[in-house]
Amino acid sequence: MPESSRTNAAGELPALLERVVLAEPTRAASLLAGFLGRADIEDISDEELDALIAALGPRIDRTATALRRSVSQSPLPMTPTARTQLAALFTLYRAAESLANLQLGLARGRTGADAQVAVASAHRRRVEWAAQLMLDCYQLYISVPQPLLADLHQFARAACRELADVQPTALDSVRDIYVAILLLGMVNPYALSVEEMADLYPCLREVAGEVEIDTERPSGSARFVDMTGRLAPHIALRGGNAGSDGAVYVGVDRLYHAETARRLKPACQQALQDFLRRLQFFLASRESRHREVHAATPGDRSMITIGFRSVHHRLLDETLRHVPPSPHLTLSGLDWEGLERPVRGQVSPSPSIRDFKLEIDRDARDEIDWEGRPAADRERHRQRMNEPATWEVVNLSERGLRLHWRLADNSRAAVDELILIERDPETHAGELDSVVGLGVVRWVRHLDVDNRTIDIGVERLDGDWDACFAHPTDTGVSGSGSCPVLVRQAGERIERLILPPELADRGEQLTVIREQGDDIQVKLERIAVVGTHFLVMEASHA
Numbered sequence: 069m070p071e072s073s074r075t076n077a078a079g080e081l082p083a084l085l086e087r088v089v090l091a092e093p094t095r096a097a098s099l100l101a102g103f104l105g106r107a108d109i110e111d112i113s114d115e116e117l118d119a120l121i122a123a124l125g126p127r128i129d130r131t132a133t134a135l136r137r138s139v140s141q142s143p144l145p146m147t148p149t150a151r152t153q154l155a156a157l158f159t160l161y162r163a164a165e166s167l168a169n170l171q172l173g174l175a176r177g178r179t180g181a182d183a184q185v186a187v188a189s190a191h192r193r194r195v196e197w198a199a200q201l202m203l204d205c206y207q208l209y210i211s212v213p214q215p216l217l218a219d220l221h222q223f224a225r226a227a228c229r230e231l232a233d234v235q236p237t238a239l240d241s242v243r244d245i246y247v248a249i250l251l252l253g254m255v256n257p258y259a260l261s262v263e264e265m266a267d268l269y270p271c272l273r274e275v276a277g278e279v280e281i282d283t284e285r286p287s288g289s290a291r292f293v294d295m296t297g298r299l300a301p302h303i304a305l306r307g308g309n310a311g312s313d314g315a316v317y318v319g320v321d322r323l324y325h326a327e328t329a330r331r332l333k334p335a336c337q338q339a340l341q342d343f344l345r346r347l348q349f350f351l352a353s354r355e356s357r358h359r360e361v362h363a364a365t366p367g368d369r370s371m372i373t374i375g376f377r378s379v380h381h382r383l384l385d386e387t388l389r390h391v392p393p394s395p396h397l398t399l400s401g402l403d404w405e406g407l408e409r410p411v412r413g414q415v416s417p418s419p420s421i422r423d424f425k426l427e428i429d430r431d432a433r434d435e436i437d438w439e440g441r442p443a444a445d446r447e448r449h450r451q452r453m454n455e456p457a458t459w460e461v462v463n464l465s466e467r468g469l470r471l472h473w474r475l476a477d478n479s480r481a482a483v484d485e486l487i488l489i490e491r492d493p494e495t496h497a498g499e500l501d502s503v504v505g506l507g508v509v510r511w512v513r514h515l516d517v518d519n520r521t522i523d524i525g526v527e528r529l530d531g532d533w534d535a536c537f538a539h540p541t542d543t544g545v546s547g548s549g550s551c552p553v554l555v556r557q558a559g560e561r562i563e564r565l566i567l568p569p570e571l572a573d574r575g576e577q578l579t580v581i582r583e584q585g586d587d588i589q590v591k592l593e594r595i596a597v598v599g600t601h602f603l604v605m606e607a608s609h610a
Contacts, residue, residue: 280319
């Protein structure tokens with residue numbers, strides 16, 4: 069081969085790096101992937117290839133960091149910009165894979181300790197990139213593509229074959245990454261918040277060594293994981309035919325041992341405890357978890373208000389006081405079975421955005437002083453309110469409902485948010501005609517191919533709730549200010565409250581100020597639900 073052809077890629081590397089530094093991240097990803105896809109790279113000398121790997125590796129990582137920082141700020145559904153950035157991340161993933169393959173090929177032709185370190189580093193890089201991209205998908209609430217799942221399993225098997233006998237310690241670090249992302253996937257990450265996933269994943273890497281992976285079913289608790297990529301880790305429960313290439317069993321018994329948690333930091337101990345509680349659900353058979361689900365009538369809609377303070381504000385609206393509570397409120401569709409493309413009821417076409425927006429006439433209620441501050445401070449501290457918007461009802465069960473948002477606008481939806489469900493004022497038929505109730509968002513998922521719309525699963529909070537205000541009993545409203553609360557009463561007794569965490573921190577005895585009737589003093593008891601910016605707590609009379 070002519071000398072000019074052999075040195076072309078190496079000679080153009082400095083110019084590429086200059087262009088990448090000046091390019092915005094999506095363009096930089098395209099430049100890097102295009103360069104590493106050149107056919108003449110493998111023809112350059114080993115010394116030039118070493119220099120190329122050393123130069124491009126850090127640049128790929130920095131570009132990925134910039135893309136992740138930007139795409140993580142996208143609302144749900146994903147914005148067009150976020151979808152472009154996610155596509156760039158997948159492009160960059162292929163570039164990182166190509167670079168790792170070059171490193172593997174180069175190291176395998178050498179001998180010595182440095183070559184072994186390079187082989188282990190390349191295997192780790194491939195698995196880590198696949199796992200991180202899966203985490204990106206989870207945190208954006210989109211499906212993990214089958215080829216990416218297949219890559220993860222393939223890279224892990226290749227690392228095991230090459231490192232198990234000669235570099236067992238290096239294999240352990242690769243295995244920890246692989247096991248951690250499998251464990252995260254097993255508990256349906258679409259039902260976790262972005263922050264919960266970010267906190268849990270590194271903790272799972274710390275305990276991954278306690279997990280068994282085998283083609284034979286362990287005697288204790290285990291999950292069957294398909295390795296072809298056709299099924300996500302949280303779907304198959306009891307398994308079929310395990311084999312070295314088709315599927316494996318993941319044994320989790322030792323994660324439940326007390327000594328496993330004791331060696332972790334307190335934050336990881338709590339994260340592991342929460343994870344194991346969720347995992348226990350998936351260790352049960354699907355048949356034992358069956359709940360009857362009913363498809364909604366095409367065209368059924370529900371007005372949804374998202375966020376604790378927005379729900380409180382909405383419940384103060386006089387119009388809702390005249391809507392009778394309905395015993396037919398069935399909010400669920402939690403989709404714990406983990407179907408990748410769950411069967412959904414039909415949804416009606418939406419001719420315009422006006423069909424999905426409810427304009428609220430602003431009046432004195434918009435000036436509510438949430439923190440009890442003087443009027444001069446009120447403008448500075450007022451929090452944004454989310455207006456009610458119409459979601460389509462997909463299906464119902466006795467535990468909750470499933471809702472579909474078909475617009476490109478920000479839905480404000482997030483896992484663990486409090487929501488208010490009320491009838492669509494333009495709908496006059498069906499079970500949702502006179503429904504008002506509270507629920508908690510338990511999962512969020514992009515389910516269309518282009519990631520332009522989302523579905524959410526909502527769990528019902530039983531009972532009828534009223535909007536009130538409360539303050540710590542020992543300080544009084546003038547000394548500490550009042551906070552919004554939602555109360556559920558049994559007669560004249562308050563049995564549960566939904567309140568902001570900062571109010572719970574100010575004392576266990578509260579005075580609830582009611583619009584009608586005398587104030588009620590309560591003592592806060594057990595925390596029943598922890599949500600985003602709110603707690604559901606049991607209460608007794610003080």
